[in-house]
Amino acid sequence: MGQSLPIETPPKPTQQRMDSANLLENKAVVVTGGSRGIGRSIVLTLAAQGADVTFLYCSNKAAANETLAAAAELSGTVKAKRVDVRNAESCEQAIDEIAEDAGKIDILVNSAGIIRDNILGLLTNDDIQEVLATNVVGVFNVLRPVIPYMVSKRRGKIINISSVAGEKGGRGQTNYAASKGAINALTKALAVELAPRNILVNCVAPGVIETEMTEAIRQQAGDVVKSRILLGRFGQPEDVANVVLFFASSLSDYVTGQVLHVDGGFKMS
Amino acid sequence: MTQSDFTAEEIAAVFPKLAETMAEALGCDEEEITLTASLIDDLDAESIDFLDIVFRLEKTFKVKIPRGKILEDSRGPLSESEFEQNGVVTSAGLAQLKAYLSEVPAERFKTPLNVADIPRLFTPETFLKLVIKAQREQAGAAQ
Numbered sequence: 001m002g003q004s005l006p007i008e009t010p011p012k013p014t015q016q017r018m019d020s021a022n023l024l025e026n027k028a029v030v031v032t033g034g035s036r037g038i039g040r041s042i043v044l045t046l047a048a049q050g051a052d053v054t055f056l057y058c059s060n061k062a063a064a065n066e067t068l069a070a071a072a073e074l075s076g077t078v079k080a081k082r083v084d085v086r087n088a089e090s091c092e093q094a095i096d097e098i099a100e101d102a103g104k105i106d107i108l109v110n111s112a113g114i115i116r117d118n119i120l121g122l123l124t125n126d127d128i129q130e131v132l133a134t135n136v137v138g139v140f141n142v143l144r145p146v147i148p149y150m151v152s153k154r155r156g157k158i159i160n161i162s163s164v165a166g167e168k169g170g171r172g173q174t175n176y177a178a179s180k181g182a183i184n185a186l187t188k189a190l191a192v193e194l195a196p197r198n199i200l201v202n203c204v205a206p207g208v209i210e211t212e213m214t215e216a217i218r219q220q221a222g223d224v225v226k227s228r229i230l231l232g233r234f235g236q237p238e239d240v241a242n243v244v245l246f247f248a249s250s251l252s253d254y255v256t257g258q259v260l261h262v263d264g265g266f267k268m269s
Numbered sequence: 270m271t272q273s274d275f276t277a278e279e280i281a282a283v284f285p286k287l288a289e290t291m292a293e294a295l296g297c298d299e300e301e302i303t304l305t306a307s308l309i310d311d312l313d314a315e316s317i318d319f320l321d322i323v324f325r326l327e328k329t330f331k332v333k334i335p336r337g338k339i340l341e342d343s344r345g346p347l348s349e350s351e352f353e354q355n356g357v358v359t360s361a362g363l364a365q366l367k368a369y370l371s372e373v374p375a376e377r378f379k380t381p382l383n384v385a386d387i388p389r390l391f392t393p394e395t396f397l398k399l400v401i402k403a404q405r406e407q408a409g410a411a412q
Binding site (some may be wrong): 035147148151152193194196197 | 294315317319321324325
């Protein structure tokens with residue numbers, strides 16, 4: 001076998017949204033963690049397809065307002081709700097309010113997530129508990145009140161955002177990797193449970209995406225990480241959002257229980 | 270709680286809407302929803318249907334029914350270990366269950382009874398009692 005040729009000039013990111021198709025007209029969507037990063041891009045991408053999106057955010061009101069402002073010209077509507085996904089009662093109340101308002105919930109995107117990276121020996125109890133509380137328990141807290149609305153309508157789409165770390169965790173990511181591996185497993189089990197009610201459950205596992213959350217890792221080990229990405233570049237939030245759009249739309253009506261890696265080939269390297 | 274704990278007015282006020290709601294959830298004719306029909310054996314309900322039924326009843330009657338309420342209530346004053354051992358309902362548990370699910374004919378209580386099989390005993394009346402109880406609690410709380 002010969003040595004593979006390096007990609008000398010990485011292809012440029014597309015950073016394009018499919019704004020004209022209206023794939024999600026009249027769909028009521030909930031996106032958690034929608035004020036920043038990948039979550040914000042998902043909100044804008046789905047709203048650009050005509051969806052009426054309510055996004056949940058934990059604390060950063062300024063960022064939430066930026067998302068709302070960015071959505072002003074889109075064909076769908078975008079609303080924000082301040083909810084801490086770690087609180088089950090708050091989630092239930094928020095979901096009931098959204099469903100009362102929209103009359104239904106068609107699509108849920110679980111995108112809220114945090115990192116507290118450190119090598120295992122130096123992780124504090126809080127580092128472990130907080131990551132699991134937001135990234136895993138938070139997903140359960142939102143799923144539980146949403147699912148009855150979908151079951152009663154006999155349809156729905158659930159898209160969980162995990163991470164390439166769920167299968168290929170790096171140094172200092174044991175807590176985060178465990179939380180995202182849990183989401184991959186949850187996705188597959190829930191897909192089995194809900195398929196008889198025509199509710200499809202899939203997962204998008206991003207690689208290193210250029211967001212605030214990955215800034216530290218990109219600064220510390222950017223070149224090393226990039227050298228392991230087949231496409232030779234970090235991803236953009238839109239790269240992830242476009243795949244979420246696929247799972248949210250009728251284009252994926254025969255797909256459930258899948259974990260799709262959006263990592264430029266990182267997992268393969 | 271037995272049926273005699275409820276007034277005829279309460280049952281008459283709840284049952285027609287309950288039957289309609291359950292028929293929608295189960296995709297069956299309303300006439301098939303009788304008070305004593307076994308939801309699983311006669312009406313082909315699955316566990317996810319119970320979630321759907323409770324959710325629809327909450328919306329229809331504007332009451333709150335906590336998840337797992339039937340099983341919790343059916344245990345009565347017994348502790349978990351008094352009610353069941355290794356997934357099998359104890360004799361004390363069975364007596365309690367028969368009292369709670371008084372609407373269920375005695376021959377449907379198989380022994381030994383696995384906890385996992387308790388939902389096989391549920392009938393529309395089981396849910397009727399839940400709704401009336403939730404209505405009473407809500408009315409009590411509002412006073």
